[in-house]
Amino acid sequence: MRVPVTGPHGTPIISHYAKLHAHGQHPKAVVEIANICGLMMVEGQMDPFAASSRGLGDMLKVVLDEGIRHVVIGLGGSACNDGGMGMLAALGVQFYDERGHTLFGCGADVLKAASVNWSQVDSRIMECELIIASDVTNPLVGPSGATHVYGPQKGLIPEMMEPLDQAMARYGRMLEVANSRGSTHSHLFSPGSGAAGGLGFALQSIGGRIVPGAEAVADLTGLKSAIRESDWVLTGEGKSDYQTLYGKLPMYVSTLSADFEKPVVLISGSHGEGIASLYSHFAGCFASVNKPTTLGDCLEEAENLLLQCTRNVARLIQASQKMG
Structure with a gap:
């Protein structure tokens, strides 16, 4: 279903959601963050202070207008680090700076937020079952939170990490205190609240429930049975x-493989900081990039590079089996 929404930098875009119909059941919507405020949508123009999750709020309002009250939201690959302020603002939550000016809802506005008013929030959202599919367990704030861990890949410079993280903590506490739903449990440090720049936290504040996305997909695809019947397991991701x-996802595959005592190999587009920390979880970690080159060339040659790398892994597996 094609829908006009606010893009990651505040300009109108066309995004989409999937509308699922099952016999005898109410329709469900599946929404993907990456095609609303995704990192790939701002390639070459990354700015976590300008990026906003407002488009997700726009999308949810359209879904609500369609009468849908069951929504699955896939978190991942977002360009924003606004704690979900943009999404909440689009749903009617009002944020103000110290002078009482209304805030749009972006990364920079997290630094400015002084007060919040929940009274105008779209009440229909509270009627929804919101399933948050996320494979990250980071909290909203702290050394392993959204800003410190994922901020750099969204363009955040090192000297702004701590100020933004502290502002995010103030914003989170302010939001929870003002929320009339009155939960005594804080989500600032709950697993997954830091997903998608803090969207996990904001969605939980309106009743969302986080579930492991990898586990959900594994159940649908019969992954456990496939691993049980295999000799070796291959998994991968863009950058490890x-x-x-x-x-x-690779860690979930590794855990399943360990349960069935199957060796698992990780094949990635490239390796980054801390790759050695993965060695205890995988029989081998391989990167498909085989020479100094540009990102553009890597993307253009991705299929061939992956084929070459996987062929080499298969040859090693074959040789190991021959050796007994």
Whole structure:
């Protein structure tokens, strides 16, 4: 379903959601963050202070207008680090700076937020079952939170990490205190609240429930049975580094493989900081990039590079089996 929404930098874009119909059940919507405020949508123009999650709020309002009250939201690959302020603002939550000026809802506005008013929030959102599919377990704030861990890949410079993280903590506490739903449980440090620049936190504040995305997909695809019947397991992702440990898909595959005592190999586009921390979880970690080159060339040659790398891994597996 094609929908006009606010893009990551505040300009109108056309995004989409999937509308699922199951016999005898109410329709469901599946929404993907990456095609609303995704990192790939701002390639070459990354600015976590300008980026906003407002488009997700726009999308949810359209879904609500369609009468849908069950929504699955896939978090990942977002360009924003606004704690979900943009999404909440689009849904009617009002944020103000110290002078009482209304805030749009972007990364920079997290630094300015002084007060919040929940009275105008779209009440229909509270009727929804919001399933938050996320494979990261980072909290909203702190050394392993959204800003410190994922901020750099969104363009955040080192000297702004701590100020933004502190502002995010103030924003989060302010939001929870003002929320009339009155939960005594804080989500600032709950697993997954830091997903998608803090969207996990904001969605939880309106009743969303986080579930492991990898586990959900594994159940749908019969992954456990496939691993049980295999001799070796191959998995992969775009870039592997210390962030892979935070509940990313390869780690879930590694855990399943360990349960069935199957060796698992990780094949990635490239390696980054902390790759050595993955060695205890995989029989081998391989990068498909085979020479100094540009990102553009890597993307253009991705299929061939992956084929070459996987062929080499298969040859090693074959040789190991021959050796007994």
